[in-house]
Amino acid sequence: KAGVTQTPRYLIKTRGQQVTLSCSPISGHRSVSWYQQTPGQGLQFLFEYFSETQRNKGNFPGRFSGRQFSNSRSEMNVSTLELGDSALYLCASSFIRGGSSGANVLTFGAGSRLTVL
Amino acid sequence: GENVEQHPSTLSVQEGDSAVIKCTYSDSASNYFPWYKQELGKGPQLIIDIRSNVGEKKDQRIAVTLNKTAKHFSLHITETQPEDSAVYFCAASGAQKLVFGQGTRLTINP
Numbered sequence A: 001k002a003g004v005t006q007t008p009r010y011l012i013k014t015r016g017q018q019v020t021l022s023c024s025p026i027s028g029h030r031s032v033s034w035y036q037q038t039p040g041q042g043l044q045f046l047f048e049y050f051s052e053t054q055r056n057k058g059n060f061p062g063r064f065s066g067r068q069f070s071n072s073r074s075e076m077n078v079s080t081l082e083l084g085d086s087a088l089y090l091c092a093s094s095f096i097r098g099g100s101s102g103a104n105v106l107t108f109g110a111g112s113r114l115t116v117l
Numbered sequence B: 001g002e003n004v005e006q007h008p009s010t011l012s013v014q015e016g017d018s019a020v021i022k023c024t025y026s027d028s029a030s031n032y033f034p035w036y037k038q039e040l041g042k043g044p045q046l047i048i049d050i051r052s053n054v055g056e057k058k059d060q061r062i063a064v065t066l067n068k069t070a071k072h073f074s075l076h077i078t079e080t081q082p083e084d085s086a087v088y089f090c091a092a093s094g095a096q097k098l099v100f101g102q103g104t105r106l107t108i109n110p
Helices: none
Strands: A006-007 A010-013 A019-024 A030-036 A043-048 A053-057 A062-066 A074-078 A088-096 A112-116 B004-007 B008-014 B019-025 B031-036 B045-051 B058-059 B063-066 B070-079 B084-095 B097-100 B105-108
Touching: A006 A088, A010 A053, A019 A088, A030 A074, A030 B097, A043 A062, A043 A074, A043 B070, A074 A088, A112 B031, B004 B084, B008 B019, B019 B084, B019 B105, B031 B063, B031 B097, B045 B058, B045 B063, B070 B084
Parallel strands: A010 A112, B008 B105
Antiparallel strands: A006 A019, A019 A074, A030 A043, A030 A088, A043 A053, A062 A074, A088 A112, B004 B019, B019 B070, B031 B045, B031 B084, B058 B063, B063 B070, B084 B097, B084 B105
């Protein structure tokens, strides 16, 4: 079956702009988590959506937001981009709540690489 | 919240030798510990995981050990091959989310 699909794969923006990234989870998966990956900070949790509701949130400013649609597809948005937002943004899906005890494997997409100039 | 420390940050081994990567975690309530492998241009891929009611798990050349008392877990790769070259991440479950270590860049030298 198809894996987690993220679009776009690469994009370049300038400071102050905003960006929207898209994630299509594995069919049947209802949970979508987003992570930011940078060389210095590793994989940092952004937020998790389950059944269209944000269930968990990491320590990121309000400029980072997301949503999930009824078909489980998810988008994340970053407004007023800063140079430090340059990163690989990874989406992961799981059948139920992701990452918790007794829970399901997180399956990651290939990521969207954002460069802010 | 949960904090995961991973060592070493880089590791270089000769093909055929073994590689060991170690992680420690802070939250004693964590009970799920996966390991992910990330190749260039790809997202992390789960290679093995262990739950807290198990001390060791093996899958062919890969094994993971867990010491809940000491709050550390390790990844062991035996008979390393060139295709094992990648970045490896450990993670621990905490508060309904996975917290990742900083990653280990493993290089297998022919």
